[in-house]
Amino acid sequence: MKTFSIEDINAIINGSVVGQTTNKITGLEQITKANKNQATFIGNRKFATLWKNSKASLAIVNDKIALEPGENRVLIKVKNADLAMAKLLESFTPVTPYFETEIHPAATIDKSAKIGNGSRVGAGSFIGRNVILGNNVTIYPNVTILDETTIGDHTTIWSGTIIRERSVIGSHCIFHSNVSIGADGFGYRPNDDGRGLVKIPHIGNVVIGNAVEIGANSCVDRGKFSSTILGDGCKIDNLVQIAHNCVLGRSCIMAGSSGLAGSVTLGDGVVIGGSASIKDHVTIHSGATVGAGSGVMNDVPAGKTVLGYPAVDSREMLKQWVALRKLAR
Template identity: 40%
Template sequence: MSIAAGPVARTAEALARELGGELLGDPQAPVTRIDTIDSATTGSLSFIRTERFAEAWVLSKASVGLINQSAAGQARELAQGRALILVPDADLALVRVLEMFAPPQAKPEPGVHSRACVAQSATIAASASIGPNCTLGEEAHIGDGCVLVANVFVGRGARVGAGSVLHPGVRVLDRCEVGERCLLHPGVTIGADGFGYRPGPQGPVKVPHIGNVVIGNEVEIGANSCVDRAKFGSTTIGDRTKIDNLVQVGHNSRIGRACLICGQCGISGSVKIGDGVIMGGAAAIADNLEVGDRAQIAACSGVMNNIPPGEVWIGIPAGPAREYKRNYAAFRMLGKMLPHLKRLMRADEGAL
């Protein structure tokens, strides 16, 4: 699906000027929509981040392309009859373009919808918007400019900071705290009980979880992700951390600032994650481990040991990427080596 530019189309020259990029080719090439490189048509803008995308540009019908300077080896030839805008980072430039072309968002009116259920002791800032079928418990607090779109539950004593937006189906349970300018997508649950049981004579015995969850400022949490409340104390998520859909954060975990956690990751209880950590999709961390600042965990990895700061780990069980790659290369050679090893073993047996 393409994204149209709305009533005001741009030329390649104007767009290059707004992005601070170098223009090659036709300055009057029109930009009326944004498309993927393979589905683009006349008037489309697409982007080129690698040489592979540059090859696809030759067959594309796009009028204008954003191209990484690192992938611009034959840019002047590629721009013939069209336009290319050279930028240091095509992905970051595309973010700015998407902001320019984004359709205007209707700002909800402040106030409480007639179908909302609000406890008498709850406090709501005058500039906040509480949509239909929202429920606010006793002593809940909703800050300035907050938007609870619809069907949002905020429990007893829970707090939502100024400027935060909670989409339909979000649950912020008792005594949990959401910081300022946060974005919680549909179905997020903050403060469900942690998964804690002890063996007993009649079967598992549930461990009470009487702590809460504290989320920092400018945190984004994707649809249907869950952050469990602490057994005691707080499960915490640091400022500017971004969490994808379907992520599980276990009780008493502490996630640092500006982390990126991709979809379907599982973080067990009492895990400590430093600042700037990146977790690829479906990665998992066992309980009570530590991940150092700026570490990276590859997709589908299973972390069973502490990760030092700045290291890249991969695999199941996860280990340092260089070591894993060497081991994997050796593993792939086993099929070719096995006949030779068998001959050597037979020779040794014959010598005996």
């Protein structure tokens, strides 16, 4: 068990200490569940009232929130409690699953594959022909990486993930369990004789930049002709669909159960809320936000926030909702 003094913790987050405690900190927890040996976080005033009855010995608090520590308790005031929490969570992160050997004897690795220094491959994983793994790549058990795929340094692939042929993956990426990269896009046309559907082949690939994280059970389909592209720093939640030939700029965020139809373009820093859906061939320009549950049918200008189904300017949609409530009365 990791144990930290208040001084140890403040050395990590560099805040202002208020109060004293004799208790050591062995973990982090929600304010209503914490015990005397745990720290908690208060990043919003609505949670400040919970501090009085919390059993936590330490709270990391936004410095604009007025709060007293109380007896044998400490506050560490910081500019941004959420960022401080991220730093502390990293310090408390448990040890990752153990590899007895770097390359497990039960892994299947084609003789043409190139495995970089310090890379690890777990039991039951398959590494195909002409695959290139960079240095310090971690492949957990039961991962499939098919032919001519390239994966950059320090990337981590969790169990159940399948990376199809010719994919290009950057460095410092994280793919969680059961991610699908490079499957065929969803493309069909009615047959000339009207009997059944003709499958449209997809001969492109997927290109993923550096420091991209993709959540469990999410799918990124390969391009019909060229590439489906995710730019550096994109963060994709669980159960997200990114269809063929989509192009995401840098540092886009897609929350759970959202989806992009084919050939959607996202600029830099676009945020897509949970369960939102984007029509094919739409462009959402840099800095725009799509509210949760929205359906985007048309291009969205840079910096705009849209909401609703179909999505419109968020202020306009909120006015519509107010008007509907008044009609209901």
